[in-house]
Amino acid sequence: MAKVEDYIPIVGQSCIDDLRLLGERLKGKVIQHINSTPVGGGVAEILNRMVPMLRELGVDTKWDVIKGGEQFFEVTKKFHNALHGRAEEITKRDFEIFTETSQQNIENVNTYGDIVFIHDPQPIALIKKKAANKWLWRCHVDVSNPNDRVWGFLMDFIVQYDAAVFSAPAFSRKLPIGQFLIPPSIDPLSDKNKELPQQTIDAVLRKYDIKKDKPIVTQISRFDRLKDPLGVIEAFLQVRKYINCQLILAGGTAEDDPEGVKVFEDVQEKAKANKDIHIILLPHNDIEVNALQWASDVIIQKSIKEGFGLTVAEALWKARPVVASNVGGIPLQIKHKYSGLLCHSIEGASFAIKQLLGSPGYAKRLGENGREHIKNNFLITRHLRDYMLLFLSLYYPEDVIYLC
Amino acid sequence: MSELIRAKEPFRFCTRLHLSELTGLRATTLVQLASLIKEVSGSCIYHHTHRFLQQHQYLSPEPPNDFAYWVTDILGEDELGEKLASIDTVQYSTIRKLRDKIASTIEDYLNNNPLAKVKFARSDEEFYFIKSISFILPTGYIAYDLKEFSEILKKVTIDSIYFHIFEARLRLEKPTNDFALWIERSLGDKGLADELCCFDPYTRTLEDLRNTIIQVVERRISV
Numbered sequence: 308m309a310k311v312e313d314y315i316p317i318v319g320q321s322c323i324d325d326l327r328l329l330g331e332r333l334k335g336k337v338i339q340h341i342n343s344t345p346v347g348g349g350v351a352e353i354l355n356r357m358v359p360m361l362r363e364l365g366v367d368t369k370w371d372v373i374k375g376g377e378q379f380f381e382v383t384k385k386f387h388n389a390l391h392g393r394a395e396e397i398t399k400r401d402f403e404i405f406t407e408t409s410q411q412n413i414e415n416v417n418t419y420g421d422i423v424f425i426h427d428p429q430p431i432a433l434i435k436k437k438a439a440n441k442w443l444w445r446c447h448v449d450v451s452n453p454n455d456r457v458w459g460f461l462m463d464f465i466v467q468y469d470a471a472v473f474s475a476p477a478f479s480r481k482l483p484i485g486q487f488l489i490p491p492s493i494d495p496l497s498d499k500n501k502e503l504p505q506q507t508i509d510a511v512l513r514k515y516d517i518k519k520d521k522p523i524v525t526q527i528s529r530f531d532r533l534k535d536p537l538g539v540i541e542a543f544l545q546v547r548k549y550i551n552c553q554l555i556l557a558g559g560t561a562e563d564d565p566e567g568v569k570v571f572e573d574v575q576e577k578a579k580a581n582k583d584i585h586i587i588l589l590p591h592n593d594i595e596v597n598a599l600q601w602a603s604d605v606i607i608q609k610s611i612k613e614g615f616g617l618t619v620a621e622a623l624w625k626a627r628p629v630v631a632s633n634v635g636g637i638p639l640q641i642k643h644k645y646s647g648l649l650c651h652s653i654e655g656a657s658f659a660i661k662q663l664l665g666s667p668g669y670a671k672r673l674g675e676n677g678r679e680h681i682k683n684n685f686l687i688t689r690h691l692r693d694y695m696l697l698f699l700s701l702y703y704p705e706d707v708i709y710l711c
Numbered sequence: 712m713s714e715l716i717r718a719k720e721p722f723r724f725c726t727r728l729h730l731s732e733l734t735g736l737r738a739t740t741l742v743q744l745a746s747l748i749k750e751v752s753g754s755c756i757y758h759h760t761h762r763f764l765q766q767h768q769y770l771s772p773e774p775p776n777d778f779a780y781w782v783t784d785i786l787g788e789d790e791l792g793e794k795l796a797s798i799d800t801v802q803y804s805t806i807r808k809l810r811d812k813i814a815s816t817i818e819d820y821l822n823n824n825p826l827a828k829v830k831f832a833r834s835d836e837e838f839y840f841i842k843s844i845s846f847i848l849p850t851g852y853i854a855y856d857l858k859e860f861s862e863i864l865k866k867v868t869i870d871s872i873y874f875h876i877f878e879a880r881l882r883l884e885k886p887t888n889d890f891a892l893w894i895e896r897s898l899g900d901k902g903l904a905d906e907l908c909c910f911d912p913y914t915r916t917l918e919d920l921r922n923t924i925i926q927v928v929e930r931r932i933s934v
Contacts, residue, residue: 325728485732486735489731696846707883
């Protein structure tokens, strides 16, 4: 696993020096992250990198995971969809299941941190254990248009925290507690984002029987309705009428997402008659994801809702031209027609893909601008810095803080 | 090359890191925008007039002003966008004065163009007010003369350059940028100090700004 100093060639020595300065200011504080799954999904991925790096910077960082069970995760998946504004039938029993499992976690999870950092709604009720320590709630979900009933239920917990953290300005709303904007990040040295030798990329394409004889359009995402894989196939079919190309839909499912299997089956059914559509289930195989992104001519991310859309940052970091929905944190990453193309519909996505496949020079320029933007704003070093500043801010009420 | 003057008080390089705090306040129309600009904290105005400098280094020189960007790109009011983008930030010594200028520019425009009052942003394209929390830390780099000063300028982050040029002057309300102040007061070189405060830093990228300062200082050393 990469060390902090390994990032110097990418972000510069002084950027790493700043991180070390901040780490020194947090000596003596224990930071405890708590989420619902150790693997799968963006949160676990970020914590798997973030926790060792914070430790290396001298910040005493721990990571604990709550226990759930199938029923609990079915309910939290419904909550997740409802927070994204999707119509969900949520029963009284669902709230009871959430409360019962939360109560078990309240009894079993030790919240020893000086700062307890709770990720997403699943462990949110642990706030009942708040003592003299500081508590943060990190919302990774797009809550720009949430279901009122679920949001209202969660608000009873949220207001007890010291501060909340959101990934995009559109997710903020008037709250009686402080709220901070911290977009997530990608790790340029991880297996998913590091540069790969051409033979590795070719080997992955061979493994999945994908020939590089026509342009590749790819969406890398969990098989989740909010990622609209069926809409991606529709858009591809519209493009395919005019341009001889192929589509890759690749991704896994997270442990806390029971709906994923059903979505995967629906996608397979829709794609089965077309030999130019490759459906690939990739549970936690980062090198293969990386290779497929590098091999692609256009990356698409046609999400209906998106907490942030880390796959967009991954693709841009590889200087790939991207077509993505104008939702959630995606417009923070793509400035339309400068570092990618934003769309609002299947037809819009199809039109944008045709533009990029038809104008490789334009596509290349968008990709290069995108890489520069990700380098400046969405790498893990910026994320580490923001988290350390966030921790420090809990101890200073001012707008200008002197750490001299 | 003349002998370098050694300062009694060295220049201590600091860096400025920032955290964005969300306010939950948003504007859909120009009327709401003007009203909230007058109401929000100075840290909000500072954020929206300086964010671009650090976040879009590759896009600069661009108007370092979120208000101008939103008015032009979202509401399609190009003329007002141009007026907001061309506000000469260097001329304002306090956030309060800058805020007054931005608000009055929008209000004057609305008085002359009443139809602009009925333009609305889509629900996902509203203007979200964000405030900037600054953290100021010493970097450990100290310069006693111009040679050390220019060598350190090559090493520090653009955040450090940013702090001493932009934040010290406008947010901390110093009469000029920190570099010019030190060179005049501690080295007694008013000519060089004047040279470092007469350009408009808002029209350059931060890397260009760094290179310009280094060139000016090195030219002075070589005289």
